[in-house]
Amino acid sequence: MQASSSQEFQFSRFVTIMQGCNNFCTYCVVPYTRGREVSRKATDIISEIKTLVKAGTVEITLLGQNVNSYGTTNQVADLSLHYSFPDLLTEVSTIDGLQRLRFTTSHPKDLSDRLIDCFAQLPNLCPQIHLPVQSGSDRILKRMNRKYTIDDYLERVDRLKTIRPDIAITTDIIVGFPGETEEDFQQTMNLLETVRYHGSFSFKYSDRPETSAAGFDGKLSEKEKGGRLQLFQKRQDQISLERNREYLESTLAILVEINAEGKMMGRTVTNHIVHVEQAPANLLPGSFTEVEIVHAGQHSLKGVIAPFQD
Ligand code: SF4
The missing domain is CATH 2.40.50.110 (OB fold (Dihydrolipoamide Acetyltransferase, E2P))
Structure with a gap:
């Protein structure tokens, strides 16, 4: 399964709703290259989508580095100070002729109950979410500055699965983050068994200029990182196949x-x-x-x- 559409068509379009990021995960260059979060005005987004739908677009993917924090760093609606991502999703979902609505990417720490409830309430919101976890170890998540624990993450996943049992969840994983022990990596493998992601994008950690993680100690060798990546991807492939087999004959x-x-x-x-x-x-x-x-x-x-x- 692909975590997101890689191609854009007239009938399926991406619409950027925000740019930048305030999260400063220790391995990521985005806050340095794209700057702080700025959300687009809701009226501009709605009007762009209405124009696209009139021109034949039936599927929209709302796009941003962290769509869940849309509207939290600058005012996006003329009348409401507290217009947030669930408000935008709800408003977009009512646009006549829009058959499928998706969004990416979500930061788990900002995935609110209200947003999860949208999966039950908005009929054209597709039951699919890309929810990057990065590691199954609380110790590594802390070093990554991800601001959630695995218990927090699993609680979000459980709620999603309860609200929409048919939801397909995908993730991103970094293996071999500086200081990752065998036990930390095993916790990532355990998480994979618990969530049983439909698919994932997994990568070996590598230093990025200007990031704090580039200066961390405990760097792993390419061989160690490669070995762990292979183990993760092999098991993910098996799980993806098992998950995909659930669709047979449907x-x-x-x-x-x-x-x-x-x-x-x-x-x-x-x-x-x-x-x-x-x-x-x-x-x-x-x-x-x-x-x-x-x-x-x-x-x-x-x-x-x-x-x-x-
Ligand atoms: S990984 Fe995502 S949330 Fe973290 S700093 Fe980069 S863009 Fe922001």
């Missing part, structure tokens, strides 16, 4: 992204890629169709066009 709606020479590709609400062979040519990119899932791989599904569609 009928899912996909938004068609490509359809050429009988080969079609689209995405489900959970952002799973589905490949369809012998697809009818009249299913144009940007249209929806239902497919029956006949094969599950680690990174994608295969389907056939479901019979008896209107």
Whole structure:
């Protein structure tokens, strides 16, 4: 499964709602390169999305370094001092003709109950969230300056799964952060078993200029980092396959992204890629169709066009 769409189409667009970041995770250059958080005015965002939807866009992904803190560092609405990300999501979701709404990226510490509740309340908010955890060890999370513990994180995950049992959760992982012991790494592996992410982006830690972590002691060798990354990715691949097999024989709606020479590709609400062979040519990119899932791989599904569609 892909954590987020990598391509933009007229029918599926990304809309930036904020830029910059105030979090200063010790390994990250964003606060230095992009500066502090600035949220766009809500009216500008809504008007941009209305224009896109009028022009045929059916799927919008709200984009920002930390969308959950939208509106907390500068005023974004003319009338309300406390207009926040759930307010924006709710307002966007009511735009006539918008079929699918997504957002990325979320910082776990700012994932409020109100935002989680949106997954139950907004029918076009897709049951999918990218929730970067980075490590399963509280000690390493503290060194990373992530400002949450694994218990906090798991409490958020539990609430998400309770509110939307069908939600697909993906994450980012850094292995081999300075000072990461075998035990810390094992805690990351344990977290993977507990959450059973649908997919993840995992990386070996590497120094970034100007960051505090670049000056930390306890750096691991490339060999150690590589070994841990391999272990993590191997287990994630198995879990992704197991999760994807849960969709076998189900009928899912996909938004068609490509359809050429009988080969079609689209995405489900959970952002799973589905490949369809012998697809009818009249299913144009940007249209929806239902497919029956006949094969599950680690990174994608295969389907056939479901019979008896209107
Ligand atoms: S990792 Fe994300 S939250 Fe942390 S400083 Fe970088 S952009 Fe901000």
